[in-house]
Amino acid sequence: MKRVVVGLSGGVDSSVAAYLLKEQGYEVIGLFMKNWHDDSVVISRECEWVEDSNDAMMVAEKLGIPFQTVDLSAEYKERIVDYMFGEYERGRTPNPDVLCNREIKFDVFLKIALSLGADYVATGHYCRKDVISKDGKDIYRLLSGADRNKDQSYFLCQLSQEQLSRTLFPVGELTKPEVRAIAAREELVTAEKKDSQGLCFVGKVRLPEFLQQKLKPKEGVIVEVPVSAEQYDRAVPQFVSAEEELAYYARKPHYTPGDGKVVGKHQGAHYFTKGQRKGLNVGGTAEPLFVIDTDVDENIIYTGQGKDHPGLFRKALFITEDEIHWIREDMALAVGQSMDVMARIRYRQPLQKAGLHKVSKGMYVVFDEPQSAITEGQFAAWYDGDELIGSGVIS
Template structure:
């Protein structure tokens, strides 16, 4: 019997993952990760870790599998929370869920599981794992979940071949309603439990307050930029080569106070992200205001009216070499090569046609259509068919 350690989160997905593995004849052990101690910033009745660990324990009891809790809060703080603070300070918007999978679940947690003699680590993610034989080597594939509405392959876009080799995703072939049905049929306490929203394994966090612990509020101004700004309408130059063209279109506009009018105040540019609409508290505009740029050095937020404001739209982005990752290392491009893919710049965004262009300093992703709110610090992931083959941090 192969031994599998399941990351039991206290939710329905991981509960059913554990049940299915047991049915398939694996020796299953449930492990709950405690990643957070500070209850003052969680919206406590939404998703306190205590309730979750209790639910996970009850599921393990019901399934008749061993269960224990591991405290990873030190590593979580170092690898996720501290990273998030430093990214926000730089005016970038990190994705803690992608990082949590790369750094915690499939690294720290996986190491613990392997020390406990596990052959595999399993999670309740809606994605699938495939494998192909290439030149006598087994190459693992990260495939999107069958339930297009719940596909979570994006969150695993930073996994390596070594991590995938040891990973199992038992519910990837199922749709969410089927997962709930199985949980009900097995009388699992999590069958009707709401999905947790918020940071991976922390629960719902009041993000501004969470950040304010480290990043102090600082009053600044909100500037509205009109779409008639000359920057948006200047003539496109002639380009010597494709790389120059891509570099031109991937460069975001830079704004100054003279480009718009002051329409309000905010408590810190680092609390806002591109494309954000809520929390600006500015009324009286014909269309809602969206954040088109944050300047953390000058503490200014630039906004524009409507979701089609030209300040939000761009069709090329860039990933530096040190933030470029190939799940399929065998498909990695070399300088001068291109690849046609489908790509997304955020979870749940429909896949969009794009072309990858490898250059000396990194990789350009050129979308066929303009994308809204391309945000530095977020991940772009690219697919061939239903296989996620690589990803990178938008620079």
């Protein structure tokens, strides 16, 4: 009987994951991760870890499986929260959920599970895994969830072969309504519970207040850049090499205050991210203002009117060598090689046609269609059909 430790989060997905594994004959242990102590930045009581922990415990009791809580808040602070603060300080926008999976659930948590004699860990993620044989070696494939509306493979884009080999995704073949129906049938307390919307395992957090703990408010100006700015009207130069052309399309425009007019004030450029519309508090424009760039050194936010503003769009992005990650290491590109893929630059974005181009210092991802709000610090993930094969941090 193989032993599986399930990360019971107090939500319906992990509850049903535990139920399914028990039905399949595994020896199941439920483990709740406590990752946060500071309630001062959590805005709603609906997400508090105490309530989640109680729900997880009641599910374990109902299923007749052992249950315990592990406190990973020190590791979470060091690996996720401090990293987030550092990234925002640099003017980048991190993705804590991707990091939480790589650093906490499938690293610290996995090691705890293995120390308990587990063969696998399991989570309630909507994705699938299978194994193929290549050159006499097992290769694990991370596949999109059967429920296209809930597919969470993107959040696991930084996992390794070693991590995947030890992981099970019991709800990956199901749709969300099917999962809720199973929970209701088995009278699990989480059957009707709303999905959490907060930071991974922290709860519903007010991000500016969260950031203000470390990044002090600092007044700066909001500059509106018109569609007619010269950055958007330059002729495409002649390129001496393919790499020079790639770099040209991946480069973001450089703005100075003289490129537009001051339309308002803000309390810190590091609280804002590309593509953001809320929180600017600037009225009187024909169309809503969107953030097109932030300059944390000069503490200036550059904005443009409307979701079609040219400052929002770019055709390519670059990932530095040390930030490229291949789940399928056997498919990794060598310098000079290219590959056609489907890619996304954020969760829930429909997959986009793109090409990967490997160069000596990293890799370019070039999209068939220009993409809105390509944001440094976020993860680009690329797929071959249903399979997520690699990812990297947008530089």
